[in-house]
Amino acid sequence: MREITIHDLDxxxxxxxILGTGGGGDPYIGKxxxxxxxxxxxxxxxxxxxEVPDGAQVVACGAMGAPTILIEKLPGGEEMETAFAAWERHTGRRIEAVMPFEAGGVNSMVPIAVAARRGLPVIDADGMGRAFPQLEMETFNVYGVPACPTAIADEKGNVSVIETPSAAQAEWIARGLTIRMGGQAYVANYGMDGASxxxxxxxxxxxxxxxxxxxxxxxxxxxxxxxxxxxxFFAGTHYGCARLIGAGKVGDLSRREVNGWSVGTVRIEPFEPGADPILVEIQNENLVAEQGGQVxxxxxxxxxxxxxxxAEAIPTERLRYGQRVNILAVRVPEIMRTPEALAIFGPAAFGLKHAYRPLSET
Amino acid sequence: MREITIHDLDxxxxxxxILGTGGGGDPYIGKxxxxxxxxxxxxxxxxxxxEVPDGAQVVACGAMGAPTILIEKLPGGEEMETAFAAWERHTGRRIEAVMPFEAGGVNSMVPIAVAARRGLPVIDADGMGRAFPQLEMETFNVYGVPACPTAIADEKGNVSVIETPSAAQAEWIARGLTIRMGGQAYVANYGMDGASxxxxxxxxxxxxxxxxxxxxxxxxxxxxxxxxxxxxFFAGTHYGCARLIGAGKVGDLSRREVNGWSVGTVRIEPFEPGADPILVEIQNENLVAEQGGQVxxxxxxxxxxxxxxxAEAIPTERLRYGQRVNILAVRVPEIMRTPEALAIFGPAAFGLKHAYRPLSET
Structure with missing residues (x-):
């Protein structure tokens, strides 16, 4: 692909x-x-x-906040521009290329809008390789690019620029600002050069x-x-391995709001008679699928x-009792499976006791 | 006075x-x-x-947050420096003089510390003429100086720079940041030149x-x-009128935490037999004193x-049943009594129904 046109958006x-893995916000709104x-x-x-020049000023961007609020507070497209302008004023540098901080959900779309308005290119890459619920869960952070300055803006033109050495602390402060900004805000951060x-x-x-x-x-x-x-399709990409790990009917579904996240478990009753139920644990995104004690x-x-x-993905907030579903798993690329990466967004980072074992071909 | 020395601090x-009117944080900690x-x-x-040169870059500063937390999180003195540095980086301007944003409580002290460390003068003035609970309650705001950029820092070196056209919105966002920063933060804002x-x-x-x-x-x-x-003493100043409006024993005392404020009423039983009780309503600071339906x-x-x-002031959080007290009222200077000023920090701004009538001599 050389460019993104209106015809690519569907x-x-x-x-x-699908890359949103249940979270990431509704891409149809971003569209x-x-x-x-x-x-x-x-x-x-x-x-x-x-193709990115070594010295080009790259900035990552996306929306943060509760996906449900996004539906009520449709973005106007100017919010990200406000964050970009503040980032540039603060650093005295000009942004030359835009990168999604997240692949999946609304955040595959938001960077396209700001790039179009500014006449900037979008980089075919991101910092999560999927959707994750927190700003520090970025390969950028894993491999040493500071999250700050982090500019965060709302639709009223309010903007704040955060500076802190820790990406986790930036997430904590930005989350607080997002709540004050009405539950949804727009972030420009992880400034880096093309070589980085x-x-x-x-x-x-x-x-x-x-x-x-x-x-x-x-x-x-x-x-x-x-x-x-x-x-x-996945077999022909650098993700490599994808597999149907189950199919069935949505049964019990428990979800609650904890610290601004949607947390819960969905139980899927396999079509296969006598098979153990499949349990999927959720923190915004789907975190782990188990069956009969096996991950x-x-x-x-x-x-x-x-x-x-x-075969379209059902986001967490649209799961309902009785839905008939397939469960697809996809192995992430090597850059997301190093010990440093797993320390930031592996099972333990979500409070799970499971060790990470990459999805196998069978 | 030409300078502030250690001997002035007591x-x-x-x-x-006394200027803290019950709020403003404990000045003894600031000391x-x-x-x-x-x-x-x-x-x-x-x-x-x-004496301030017309073109000098002035910045106002002070601490914000819950006074009770200040006691547990003693400021190290570097916090305000972090905010100043971020304000300068963001604006590209150098701060040449420091002004307290509030006269009273801890915020009469905090600006002295940062001025001493930076070798800057302190301006003998402020934006409240007393203590008020919110950042937009400033004569700076009343008379058209924008609150932003507002830099806000904590003791861990985290800092955020807020930009919004409204001082009330800056307060709202800064309050949210203060909560995330552990309930206490240090603010540099209302940048202006000497003439302003x-x-x-x-x-x-x-x-x-x-x-x-x-x-x-x-x-x-x-x-x-x-x-x-x-x-x-007050009669010889531009405040002009001060008066003992009552004396008695602290009786009923109701206080609760509402949206981060200490809100309540204190009932003072006059020593004079048969006299109606004096009721003082509080939102961090003492807002109104009434007796027998009279303000x-x-x-x-x-x-x-x-x-x-x-005759030392008792801050709101140290009021106790049975304390024997005098109640002193002081009229504020003219600049704080204009219709524009009263719109920002008059009785209605605190949800009080009383009209403002300046304290009379008798």
Missing amino acids: DLAVGAA LVARAALEESGPVRLLSLD ARRVSVPGTMSLAVGIGRTLREAKAARRDPVSALVA LAVVPDLISILDLDT | DLAVGAA LVARAALEESGPVRLLSLD ARRVSVPGTMSLAVGIGRTLREAKAARRDPVSALVA LAVVPDLISILDLDT
């Missing part, structure tokens, strides 16, 4: 929902904002990490999301099984719950 | 407690920090508003506080009545509850 939204920006400003250039971006980012995730969407669309048009098509997949690997018929 | 603390800074760096030059400072500030309040302390100290040494001495004094005029014997 595929991107479908792919971003409205990205579409408006592309209609106004034309397509956005997509740069692979290899190449070293610390998960590559190719924007085109990966578009590819996921296109694969599903084409499989459905050709009446082929969409999940098999997805598994084959089927665990964070940071992706666990996406897909509608049985459409 | 008087300043006593005066700042420890100011003393350490003055011991290290020598006296601080005190500039009257007339002359136009928008309450003059002479640092030397006023020292004068209050000195007056009490000298009256006690000479075995004269300290309250009469205070009334005579004795109301915000922005000062209402200070003084220990009957020492």
